[in-house]
Amino acid sequence: DIQMTQSPSTLSASIGDRVTITCRASQSISTWLAWYQQKPGKAPKLLIYKASSLESGVPSRFSGSGSGTEFTLTISSLQPDDFATYYCQHYNSYPYTFGQGTKLEIK
Amino acid sequence: VQLVQSGAEVKNPGASVRLSCKASGYTFSSYAIHWVRQAPGQRPEWMGWINGGNGDTKSSQKFQARVSITKNTPATTAYMELSSLRSDDTAVYYCAREGPRGDDYFDLWGQGSLVTVSS
Numbered sequence: 661d662i663q664m665t666q667s668p669s670t671l672s673a674s675i676g677d678r679v680t681i682t683c684r685a686s687q688s689i690s691t692w693l694a695w696y697q698q699k700p701g702k703a704p705k706l707l708i709y710k711a712s713s714l715e716s717g718v719p720s721r722f723s724g725s726g727s728g729t730e731f732t733l734t735i736s737s738l739q740p741d742d743f744a745t746y747y748c749q750h751y752n753s754y755p756y757t758f759g760q761g762t763k764l765e766i767k
Numbered sequence: 768v769q770l771v772q773s774g775a776e777v778k779n780p781g782a783s784v785r786l787s788c789k790a791s792g793y794t795f796s797s798y799a800i801h802w803v804r805q806a807p808g809q810r811p812e813w814m815g816w817i818n819g820g821n822g823d824t825k826s827s828q829k830f831q832a833r834v835s836i837t838k839n840t841p842a843t844t845a846y847m848e849l850s851s852l853r854s855d856d857t858a859v860y861y862c863a864r865e866g867p868r869g870d871d872y873f874d875l876w877g878q879g880s881l882v883t884v885s886s
Binding site: 692694696703704705706709710715747749751754755756757758759760761 | 810811812813825827828829861863866870871872873874876877878879
């Protein structure tokens with residue numbers, strides 16, 4: 661199985677900050693990577709697919725980059741609604757796996 | 768466009784649970800439905816999928832012996848049955864739709880069904 665490792669596990673930031681979350685795959689997954697945002701008690705919400713494609717309706721302050729084994733999710737200017745947990749997910753081969761999550765907290 | 772899942776379940780160890788996921792607002796047969804579970808405080812875990820058209824299925828090896836994913840196309844509903852339940856199967860179970868080009872990211876999610884396994 662491909663292991664997905666996110667860093668950091670917790671991130672404290674302020675409104676207006678630029679933040680970056682990293683996701684590393686244990687082997688190359690090309691660009692078959694998605695990012696999700698999850699709030700407590702809710703289902704994950706798709707933000708980015710194919711490593712850098714922004715899902716329709718998602719604010720442009722979210723962006724993704726990377727290929728192979730290293731990927732990043734960047735939020736250019738944090739808004740109050742962005743404080744949540746973020747997960748990466750690969751869909752290169754079965755079984756699909758998720759990172760352990762990055763909890764974005766208010767500083 | 769939505770996926771609406773069945774309600775919470777409480778099961779004894781060793782029992783089975785069958786969850787449903789009703790799709791509306793899109794052509795059910797054009798998209799695969801995946802099942803993903805999330806134990807408390809843990810990362811999501813992919814379980815398997817069913818092709819909404821031809822009914823082909825694929826399950827994670829972790830669950831292969833215990834999971835059955837089926838569908839009823841006229842009812843636009845997918846089902847996931849998990850057998851031989853254990854306490855570590857306690858989780859929220861989500862159904863999710865594949866992306867529009869057949870890529871296996873998940874662009875639409877159900878609200879989740881909590882399954883509690885306890886004696």
